[in-house]
Amino acid sequence: MKKQIVVLNVLLIAVALLVGFSACKKSSSTSFTMSSLKAGTIDLNGATSPTTVPVNPVIIAGFSTDVKASTVTATSVTMTRDYDGYVVPLGLSVNGTTITITPTVGLGNGSLYKLSFKSSITSTDGTALGQVDRTFTTTGSFVPDGMIAYYSFESTTADVLNHYNPMAGGVIGIAYAASYSTAAGMAAKFDGATTLIEIPNGDVMEATTDFTLAFWMKADSSKHGQFVMGLAGWYGFQFEVAGDYTWCKLAAQYSTDTIPASTSEDLWFPGDGKTKDNGGWKGWTFCKDLTGSGGVKYLLANKWAHIVCRFSGTTKLATMYINGEKMKEQDYHLYDTPKTHFNGLKYNGAVGNNTFVFGFIQDKNNPTIGDPWADYSNPANNHFKGLLDDVRIFHKALTEQEIHLMYNSEKP
Secondary structure, three states: OHHHHHHHHHHHHHHHHHHHHHHHHHHHOOOOOEEEEEEOOEEOOOOOOOOOEOOOOOEEEEEOOOEOHHHOOOOOEEEEEOOOOOEOOEEEEEEOOEEEEEEOOOOOEOOEEEEEEOOOOEEOOOOEOOOEEEEEEEOOOOEOOOEEEEEOOOOOOOOOOOOOOOOOOOEEOOEEEEOOOOOOOEEEEEEOOOOEEEEOOHHHHHOEOOEEEEEEEEEOOOOOOEEEEEEOHHHOEEEEEOOOOOOEEEEEEEEEOOOOOEEEEEEEEOOEOOOOOOOOOOOEEEEOEOOOOOHHHHHHEOOEEEEEEEEEOOOOEEEEEEOOEEEEEEEHHHOOOOHHHEEEEOOOOOOOOOOEEEOOOOOOOOOOOOOHHHOOOOOOOOEOEEEEEEEEEEOOOOOHHHHHHHHHHHOO
16 A cells, blocks of 8 residues: 555656646747738738838837847848849837837839848747748839939929929929820920929039939920920030930030039930941940931830930949930040049039029020020920920939839830
């Protein structure tokens, strides 16, 4: 009997030890998981990746237990842009079971992003999070970040970004018409005689090392010669189409790191295929040959075209794209001094004449160029006649991939 009691006691002790061990094991394996992820009311944690996230989101991540704040860092929470691998800088804060993620730069429209939470994030009791990756796409058609001005012309001449709006009394004879696609909505209509939009502080718009101008245009070829837009002509920058539509160009003033401090040069596209290697100017490294397909006129006369002109102060390359395709490139390293020293764009017009205009080459009241052909008051001069839409100015040199994506997401 005594022996049976001893055996029973041993069994009871063993059971107690097993129960205690099991309870201890259960306590140490408390799960630490993401329970929610939202940008406003948009669920980023569902089975389907959302496509309507705003370009300035505040994202709240919720977890099953309190988060250890010191483990939430720029390396443990990352946001990566899909098309080029760019890592978006983030503001991060922790409050109990939540992490708030705020991009410190605006996201581009129509772009895919991946938000990652690494396993180095732990709860306050030391439990590690399993790797979590979620994707989302920002709203709208693709537009790279870095815009400093955007004119959508949705029955308004205002800058969507509210940086460079028209001056009081600076909108003359503007009308609106259907744009290049249903999604694009409305476009600004210019009559070729008086229509003008005047925007102050154009010199600030141009003061940049890297520059990209992108816009949609439908030029009416009944007007022979088109000053589409301008900031004191070549003393700032201007986009022009020839009277016979055999060429188009961006004339611009470039800053240098030598004397003189700035000088002008044309990014000129004649569509004849000539480069430094076959009779063109020594800095022309590429020119699309359109002689067998109707020339520049085929691209620009009476039809919508997407035009992008860019300059990089680092590479000293100026490039023009039409409808997503590279048409002209000029390498200013190969030019004569001082153009080999171009390092950005710069306004060099008269003080007080720094108005940027759509529809002509310069300010109507304070012109920098005094020649008769640049006189706004003469309706026979090269006032723009046609439609403009989605004019965007960037203080960065867009990549070729960004230009392709932008065109392909917007084209009719």
